[in-house]
Amino acid sequence: xxxxxxxxxxxxxxxxxxxxxxxxxxMEVGDQLPAETALADRMxxxxxxxxxxxxxxxxxxxxxxxxxxKMLIRKPQAEHRLVPAESALSAEELEHSFFEWILRFxxxxxxxxxxxxxxxxxxxxxxxxxxxxxxLSRLGLVERRPRGGWSLLGFTSEFAIELSEFxxxxxxxxxxxxxxxxxxxxxxxxxxxxxxxxxxxxxxxAERYHDFSLLDEKFHSAINSVVRNRFVLEAQKLIKLIFxxxxxxxxxxxxxxxxxxxxxxxxxxxxxLERDSERSEAAAIKHLRRSKxxxxxxxxVHKFA
Amino acid sequence: xxxxxxxxxxxxxxxxxxxxxxxxxxMEVGDQLPAETALADRMxxxxxxxxxxxxxxxxxxxxxxxxxxKMLIRKPQAEHRLVPAESALSAEELEHSFFEWILRFxxxxxxxxxxxxxxxxxxxxxxxxxxxxxxLSRLGLVERRPRGGWSLLGFTSEFAIELSEFxxxxxxxxxxxxxxxxxxxxxxxxxxxxxxxxxxxxxxxAERYHDFSLLDEKFHSAINSVVRNRFVLEAQKLIKLIFxxxxxxxxxxxxxxxxxxxxxxxxxxxxxLERDSERSEAAAIKHLRRSKxxxxxxxxVHKFA
DNA sequence: ATATTGAGTTTAATAATTAAAAACATATGA
DNA sequence: TCATATGTTTTTAATTATTAAACTCAATAT
Numbered sequence: 001x002x003x004x005x006x007x008x009x010x011x012x013x014x015x016x017x018x019x020x021x022x023x024x025x026x027m028e029v030g031d032q033l034p035a036e037t038a039l040a041d042r043m044x045x046x047x048x049x050x051x052x053x054x055x056x057x058x059x060x061x062x063x064x065x066x067x068x069x070k071m072l073i074r075k076p077q078a079e080h081r082l083v084p085a086e087s088a089l090s091a092e093e094l095e096h097s098f099f100e101w102i103l104r105f106x107x108x109x110x111x112x113x114x115x116x117x118x119x120x121x122x123x124x125x126x127x128x129x130x131x132x133x134x135x136l137s138r139l140g141l142v143e144r145r146p147r148g149g150w151s152l153l154g155f156t157s158e159f160a161i162e163l164s165e166f167x168x169x170x171x172x173x174x175x176x177x178x179x180x181x182x183x184x185x186x187x188x189x190x191x192x193x194x195x196x197x198x199x200x201x202x203x204x205x206a207e208r209y210h211d212f213s214l215l216d217e218k219f220h221s222a223i224n225s226v227v228r229n230r231f232v233l234e235a236q237k238l239i240k241l242i243f244x245x246x247x248x249x250x251x252x253x254x255x256x257x258x259x260x261x262x263x264x265x266x267x268x269x270x271x272x273l274e275r276d277s278e279r280s281e282a283a284a285i286k287h288l289r290r291s292k293x294x295x296x297x298x299x300x301v302h303k304f305a
Numbered sequence: 306x307x308x309x310x311x312x313x314x315x316x317x318x319x320x321x322x323x324x325x326x327x328x329x330x331x332m333e334v335g336d337q338l339p340a341e342t343a344l345a346d347r348m349x350x351x352x353x354x355x356x357x358x359x360x361x362x363x364x365x366x367x368x369x370x371x372x373x374x375k376m377l378i379r380k381p382q383a384e385h386r387l388v389p390a391e392s393a394l395s396a397e398e399l400e401h402s403f404f405e406w407i408l409r410f411x412x413x414x415x416x417x418x419x420x421x422x423x424x425x426x427x428x429x430x431x432x433x434x435x436x437x438x439x440x441l442s443r444l445g446l447v448e449r450r451p452r453g454g455w456s457l458l459g460f461t462s463e464f465a466i467e468l469s470e471f472x473x474x475x476x477x478x479x480x481x482x483x484x485x486x487x488x489x490x491x492x493x494x495x496x497x498x499x500x501x502x503x504x505x506x507x508x509x510x511a512e513r514y515h516d517f518s519l520l521d522e523k524f525h526s527a528i529n530s531v532v533r534n535r536f537v538l539e540a541q542k543l544i545k546l547i548f549x550x551x552x553x554x555x556x557x558x559x560x561x562x563x564x565x566x567x568x569x570x571x572x573x574x575x576x577x578l579e580r581d582s583e584r585s586e587a588a589a590i591k592h593l594r595r596s597k598x599x600x601x602x603x604x605x606v607h608k609f610a
Numbered sequence: 611a612t613a614t615t616g617a618g619t620t621t622a623a624t625a626a627t628t629a630a631a632a633a634c635a636t637a638t639g640a
Numbered sequence: 641t642c643a644t645a646t647g648t649t650t651t652t653a654a655t656t657a658t659t660a661a662a663c664t665c666a667a668t669a670t
Contacts, residue, residue: 008623008660035614046662047615068614068669116652126653127435127624134439140535144396148630148653159535166536169478230445230464231471231543235536313629313654340645351631352646373638373645421621431622432654452661453622 014082016045017053021076024062033063033070089124094132095241097122102155103245109159113142113150139238160242160299164292167239168285170232171223175284178226179277188273190222195269202262205255212258213247219265243295250298257294264290319387321350322358326381329367338368338375394429399437400546402427407460408550414464418447418455444543465547465604469597472544473590475537476528480589483531484582493578495527500574507567510560517563518552524570548600555603562599569595 020039033039036054040047058065060080063072089097101107101121113133119126133150136142142150153159181187194215201208201215217240224236264287271279325344338344344355363370365385368377394402406412406426418438424431438455441447447455458464486492499520506513506520522545529541573588 008625008658010660012661037614048661048663051616052660114652125624130432130436131439134436135443138440138443138539140539162534162536166534169474169537173474229467229471231467231540232474234443234445235540238536313627313656315629317630342645353630353632356646357629372647419621430655 009085011085012045013049013052014084016043016049017056018081018084019043020050020053020057021062021080024057024072024076027072029072029074031072033072035068089122089128091128091132094122094124094128098132099241099245102152103248107152107155109152109156111152112145113152115150155299157296157299160295161292163239163242164288164295166235167243168288168292170227170235170239171220171288172281172284173232174223174227175272175280176277178223178272179275179280181226187222187226191269191273194219194222195266195273198262198266198269202259202266205259205262209255209258212261213244216247216261216265217244219269243291246295246298250294252298260290261287314390316390317350318354318357319389321348321354322361323386323389324348325355325358325362326367326385329362329377329381332377334377334379336377338377340373394427394433396433396437399427399429399433403437404546404550407457408553412457412460414457414461416457417450418457420455460604462601462604465600466597468544468547469593469600471540472548473593473597475532475540475544476525476593477586477589478537479528479532480577480585481582483528483577484580484585486531492527492531496574496578499524499527500571500578503567503571503574507564507571510564510567514560514563517566518549521552521566521570522549524574548596551600551603555599557603565595566592 020043023033023039023042027033033054034042036047036050039050043050054063054065054070057063061073062076062080063070098118115126115129115133118124118129122129133142137144137150141153143153145151178187197215198219201211205212220240224232227233264283268280268283268287271283325348328338328344328347332338338359339347341352341355341359345352348355359368359370359375362368366378367381367385368375403423420431420434420438423429423434427434438447442449442455446458448458450456483492502520503524506516510517525545529537532538569588569592573585573592576584576588
């Protein structure tokens, strides 16, 4: 059966066929296979797939299929298995590849993006890229060009400033909400654990300063976790994305920056543990302002590198 | 030249051809048409289009085209014009139609959306809908289903609550920023004008209560205008969308609601004009809380209507 | 009767096709 | 001669066509 054009992959068929081989392996020659519906249920595919798989088993002389009789003629061997088509990147992996590309190569704002080329570059169907870029356009990171194609918008200094300010808005709100939580809320314990982890890392910062970025994310996630709001969450996803990628590529003064950040975090944690809202906000603002400056500097350095 | 399949509309060709007819009409029989590049520049299309249009003019015996000689043989008549294909909805119109449909028919959360059907319903190419839904998925309004298709998520009570809380977060931030602005900033004048407009509408509210929704939007836009941040702006676009559509369809107690809202706005404006931050925030919170309740009630009423 | 099958229909994703643009090569006339 | 126009080819991207997969329901066998 030679196919000329395959409008969509038959990956579902392939994996179902292989699972059907497994089922046959567990049976004896001469046994009857279950009903089409039973197989479909068991393998979580439609009967259409089950029937095409049975057809192939029949034409490969592994079963004799006549009406509702599906008798195993011989046991399947390794060579009968179909090779699964390598699956494309998932939506998340695409996002990762895309941002890594942007930041690693400092792709400038205004760059025109074309789906066909990106599709080859990332090994992802054009369709997925269309969808991905359409999503980014809602976040204001890319823009549709008048007659086809997309244009990269973000990653200018203005972008970084506005993102940082938005981050500050969200995190200060989180801090305010956090301070209203009762003493038996799990956040207080989490903060105490985080405090200890910060102290631990501080004592070995000279060697282990690389470990800070993980702790940083853990800390900010904890703060933000008290806000249960899908819009805030969605915004934080973007913020995490951008800040993380920048930290990943900006290695200047990493030890000094991280050591200073640990102290800022500690002051912030202490203020919250003492339920001192004024001091907490001040500490938060101080840390977030410095974060913003770091992001901005990293952008500047990359621009003239 | 019979065409079997047209992969994309030749609307650009049609309008260019018609404009070329206009150019011919302004010429005398025997005159020479300008060069291809000149025509392309003048009509803002590629030479490819100019050349296909010239080809049609030639085969329709309106010009004789040989090399760089393009002589007008006879003047074009009305019947020569090509009828332009009716253009599909723009992205904004699609958004409008989509939300109107959702809210007018109270499409419940969890409804499965399929692009083919929506494409027929809204008269928009499937492609555009894919893109539109991909954008909404970034806003958390729809979700891709495991094996194709989309699923409507939003418009539950939780959605409304979270949206309202997010709105409050953003608007309180705007108020705080607004109160730090210097006395000669244009916002103060805008607020004074708005105050007057509220008073005016209040005096004729019994007859003109419908006019409030416009004033409401104007007021909130003014407040938010002091925040120059693309993320905040993007979020406000969504908020405006949802709140506006709800007001549009929820007509219960409209007079009472709007009269009360005007008073709340006035108290809020006065507090800001007096630079009283505590009173301003209190007024804002009061108004935004009531707005939230209204949105929630409107959802409940529609659900059981 | 009831579960199962066969056939036909519908849906949705991707490949193929085509309009349009851009790039490149060649020719022409001031 | 050289700037400009034309002819040709290549690339890009939007839409249609096609196909895999799912669904539906009447017919059939146990």
